[in-house]
Amino acid sequence: MPMRRGLTIIIAGADPDRLRSALGVAAAEAALGGRVRLFFDAAAVPLLCIPPSPPEPLLEAAIELGAQISVCQTGLAEQGITLDPRFEAGGLVSVMADLDEDRLLLA
Template identity: 40%
Template sequence: MRGLTVLVAAADPARFHAALSLAAAQAALGGRARIYLHGESVGLLGPAAEDARYAGAGMPGIAELRTEVAALGVSIIACQSGFVLAGLSHGDVAPDVEAGGLIGLLSDLGEDRLVVV
Protein backbone atom coordinates (compact mmCIF):
# COMPACT_ATOMS: atom_id res chain seq x y z
CA MET A 1 0.00 0.00 0.00
CA ARG A 2 1.30 3.44 -0.92
CA GLY A 3 1.80 5.81 1.96
CA LEU A 4 -0.11 9.04 2.51
CA THR A 5 1.36 12.43 3.36
CA VAL A 6 -1.17 15.16 4.13
CA LEU A 7 0.00 18.77 4.04
CA VAL A 8 -2.16 21.21 6.03
CA ALA A 9 -1.73 24.50 4.18
CA ALA A 10 -3.82 26.88 6.30
CA ALA A 11 -4.52 27.53 9.96
CA ASP A 12 -8.05 26.16 9.60
CA PRO A 13 -9.24 23.69 12.26
CA ALA A 14 -11.57 21.98 9.76
CA ARG A 15 -8.61 21.26 7.47
CA PHE A 16 -6.58 19.88 10.38
CA HIS A 17 -9.54 17.72 11.43
CA ALA A 18 -9.78 16.37 7.87
CA ALA A 19 -6.04 15.69 7.77
CA LEU A 20 -6.20 13.80 11.07
CA SER A 21 -9.20 11.80 9.85
CA LEU A 22 -7.50 10.89 6.55
CA ALA A 23 -4.28 9.88 8.29
CA ALA A 24 -6.16 7.78 10.87
CA ALA A 25 -8.04 5.93 8.13
CA GLN A 26 -4.82 5.29 6.19
CA ALA A 27 -3.01 4.01 9.28
CA ALA A 28 -5.99 1.84 10.26
CA LEU A 29 -5.70 0.20 6.83
CA GLY A 30 -2.05 -0.58 7.56
CA GLY A 31 -0.41 2.14 5.47
CA ARG A 32 2.15 4.78 6.37
CA ALA A 33 0.59 8.14 7.18
CA ARG A 34 2.13 11.53 7.92
CA ILE A 35 0.74 14.99 8.50
CA TYR A 36 2.79 18.09 7.77
CA LEU A 37 1.64 21.40 9.25
CA HIS A 38 2.88 24.21 7.02
CA GLY A 39 3.43 27.79 8.15
CA GLU A 40 0.75 29.25 10.36
CA SER A 41 -1.09 25.93 10.59
CA VAL A 42 1.43 24.99 13.30
CA GLY A 43 -0.74 27.12 15.59
CA LEU A 44 -3.38 24.37 15.36
CA LEU A 45 -1.25 22.28 17.73
CA GLY A 46 -2.54 24.40 20.61
CA PRO A 47 -5.83 23.81 22.44
CA ALA A 48 -8.70 22.96 20.10
CA ALA A 49 -11.61 25.31 20.72
CA GLU A 50 -13.76 23.57 18.09
CA ASP A 51 -13.81 20.20 19.89
CA ALA A 52 -17.14 20.95 21.57
CA ARG A 53 -18.73 21.53 18.15
CA TYR A 54 -17.43 18.18 16.86
CA ALA A 55 -18.62 16.41 20.01
CA GLY A 56 -22.08 17.94 19.55
CA ALA A 57 -22.18 16.35 16.09
CA GLY A 58 -21.13 12.96 17.47
CA MET A 59 -17.67 13.22 15.91
CA PRO A 60 -14.26 12.93 17.54
CA GLY A 61 -12.65 16.29 18.14
CA ILE A 62 -9.13 17.32 17.23
CA ALA A 63 -7.71 16.35 20.63
CA GLU A 64 -9.27 12.89 20.41
CA LEU A 65 -8.07 12.41 16.84
CA ARG A 66 -4.55 13.48 17.85
CA THR A 67 -4.57 10.74 20.49
CA GLU A 68 -5.86 8.20 17.97
CA VAL A 69 -3.31 9.03 15.27
CA ALA A 70 -0.48 8.86 17.80
CA ALA A 71 -1.64 5.38 18.83
CA LEU A 72 -1.79 4.38 15.14
CA GLY A 73 1.79 5.53 14.54
CA VAL A 74 0.98 8.55 12.37
CA SER A 75 3.82 11.06 12.20
CA ILE A 76 3.04 14.74 12.73
CA ILE A 77 5.66 17.12 11.40
CA ALA A 78 5.51 20.85 12.08
CA CYS A 79 7.17 23.47 9.89
CA GLN A 80 10.17 24.94 11.67
CA SER A 81 9.34 28.47 10.47
CA GLY A 82 5.72 27.87 11.41
CA PHE A 83 6.69 27.66 15.07
CA VAL A 84 7.87 31.27 14.85
CA LEU A 85 4.73 32.36 12.96
CA ALA A 86 2.52 30.67 15.57
CA GLY A 87 4.49 32.11 18.50
CA LEU A 88 5.36 28.61 19.71
CA SER A 89 8.53 26.68 20.38
CA HIS A 90 9.01 22.98 19.78
CA GLY A 91 8.83 22.49 23.57
CA ASP A 92 5.30 23.98 23.61
CA VAL A 93 3.78 21.06 21.68
CA ALA A 94 3.37 17.36 22.36
CA PRO A 95 6.61 15.36 22.26
CA ASP A 96 5.32 13.21 19.38
CA VAL A 97 5.43 16.22 17.01
CA GLU A 98 8.61 16.46 14.93
CA ALA A 99 10.05 19.74 13.64
CA GLY A 100 10.87 19.69 9.95
CA GLY A 101 10.75 21.47 6.64
CA LEU A 102 9.43 21.02 3.14
CA ILE A 103 12.76 19.86 1.72
CA GLY A 104 13.00 17.04 4.25
CA LEU A 105 9.36 16.14 3.73
CA LEU A 106 9.65 15.96 -0.05
CA SER A 107 12.98 14.13 0.02
CA ASP A 108 11.32 11.40 2.11
CA LEU A 109 8.08 11.31 0.08
CA GLY A 110 9.03 8.24 -1.92
CA GLU A 111 5.86 6.64 -3.32
CA ASP A 112 3.53 8.40 -0.87
CA ARG A 113 0.48 10.17 -2.22
CA LEU A 114 0.67 13.86 -1.32
CA VAL A 115 -2.64 15.48 -0.40
CA VAL A 116 -2.91 19.20 0.36
CA VAL A 117 -5.82 20.32 2.55
Protein backbone atom coordinates in the same frame (compact mmCIF):
# COMPACT_ATOMS: atom_id res chain seq x y z
CA MET B 1 -2.01 -8.49 0.58
CA PRO B 2 0.10 -6.02 -1.44
CA MET B 3 2.08 -3.40 0.45
CA ARG B 4 0.21 -0.09 0.75
CA ARG B 5 1.79 3.10 -0.51
CA GLY B 6 2.36 5.66 2.20
CA LEU B 7 0.24 8.76 2.63
CA THR B 8 1.68 12.21 3.31
CA ILE B 9 -0.77 14.96 4.23
CA ILE B 10 0.27 18.61 4.27
CA ILE B 11 -1.92 20.70 6.58
CA ALA B 12 -1.64 24.06 4.83
CA GLY B 13 -3.80 26.39 6.91
CA ALA B 14 -5.45 26.96 10.27
CA ASP B 15 -8.95 25.73 9.33
CA PRO B 16 -10.09 23.32 12.08
CA ASP B 17 -12.67 21.65 9.82
CA ARG B 18 -10.06 20.84 7.17
CA LEU B 19 -7.76 19.57 9.92
CA ARG B 20 -10.47 17.22 11.22
CA SER B 21 -11.04 15.85 7.72
CA ALA B 22 -7.31 15.34 7.17
CA LEU B 23 -6.95 13.63 10.55
CA GLY B 24 -9.87 11.34 9.76
CA VAL B 25 -8.19 10.29 6.51
CA ALA B 26 -4.87 9.84 8.34
CA ALA B 27 -6.41 7.70 11.08
CA ALA B 28 -8.25 5.55 8.55
CA GLU B 29 -5.10 4.95 6.49
CA ALA B 30 -3.07 4.15 9.61
CA ALA B 31 -5.78 1.73 10.77
CA LEU B 32 -5.43 -0.06 7.42
CA GLY B 33 -1.71 -0.48 8.06
CA GLY B 34 -0.44 2.29 5.79
CA ARG B 35 2.42 4.62 6.67
CA VAL B 36 1.04 8.09 7.43
CA ARG B 37 2.91 11.36 7.78
CA LEU B 38 1.28 14.70 8.60
CA PHE B 39 3.14 17.96 8.05
CA PHE B 40 1.80 21.15 9.66
CA ASP B 41 2.94 24.03 7.45
CA ALA B 42 3.63 27.43 9.07
CA ALA B 43 0.05 28.69 8.68
CA ALA B 44 -1.29 25.52 10.37
CA VAL B 45 0.93 25.67 13.47
CA PRO B 46 -1.67 27.70 15.44
CA LEU B 47 -3.89 24.59 15.33
CA LEU B 48 -1.40 22.94 17.69
CA CYS B 49 -1.38 25.80 20.22
CA ILE B 50 -3.30 25.83 23.49
CA PRO B 51 -5.06 28.25 23.38
CA PRO B 52 -6.73 28.72 20.87
CA SER B 53 -7.92 25.11 20.91
CA PRO B 54 -7.43 21.89 22.86
CA PRO B 55 -5.69 18.95 21.21
CA GLU B 56 -7.87 17.42 18.54
CA PRO B 57 -9.02 13.90 19.58
CA LEU B 58 -8.46 12.66 16.02
CA LEU B 59 -4.85 13.87 16.24
CA GLU B 60 -4.36 11.71 19.32
CA ALA B 61 -6.00 8.76 17.54
CA ALA B 62 -3.78 9.17 14.48
CA ILE B 63 -0.68 9.27 16.69
CA GLU B 64 -1.79 6.16 18.58
CA LEU B 65 -2.25 4.40 15.22
CA GLY B 66 1.33 5.26 14.25
CA ALA B 67 1.06 8.48 12.23
CA GLN B 68 4.24 10.56 12.18
CA ILE B 69 3.82 14.29 12.79
CA SER B 70 6.20 16.99 11.65
CA VAL B 71 5.79 20.71 12.15
CA CYS B 72 7.23 23.67 10.24
CA GLN B 73 10.16 24.98 12.25
CA THR B 74 9.58 28.52 10.99
CA GLY B 75 5.95 28.35 12.12
CA LEU B 76 7.05 27.11 15.53
CA ALA B 77 9.41 30.07 15.89
CA GLU B 78 6.75 32.53 14.71
CA GLN B 79 4.22 31.19 17.24
CA GLY B 80 6.81 30.92 20.00
CA ILE B 81 5.66 27.46 21.03
CA THR B 82 7.62 24.45 22.19
CA LEU B 83 7.41 21.38 20.02
CA ASP B 84 5.44 18.46 21.43
CA PRO B 85 8.03 15.70 22.07
CA ARG B 86 6.00 13.30 19.91
CA PHE B 87 6.51 15.56 16.87
CA GLU B 88 9.56 16.54 14.87
CA ALA B 89 10.47 19.93 13.46
CA GLY B 90 11.10 20.15 9.75
CA GLY B 91 10.27 21.87 6.53
CA LEU B 92 8.79 21.27 3.11
CA VAL B 93 12.17 20.34 1.67
CA SER B 94 12.46 17.38 4.04
CA VAL B 95 8.83 16.40 3.41
CA MET B 96 9.35 16.36 -0.34
CA ALA B 97 12.75 14.66 -0.09
CA ASP B 98 11.20 11.80 1.91
CA LEU B 99 8.06 11.53 -0.23
CA ASP B 100 9.27 8.55 -2.28
CA GLU B 101 6.15 6.70 -3.53
CA ASP B 102 3.77 8.21 -0.96
CA ARG B 103 0.48 9.65 -2.07
CA LEU B 104 0.42 13.39 -1.35
CA LEU B 105 -2.68 15.17 -0.03
CA LEU B 106 -2.95 18.90 0.61
CA ALA B 107 -5.50 19.84 3.27
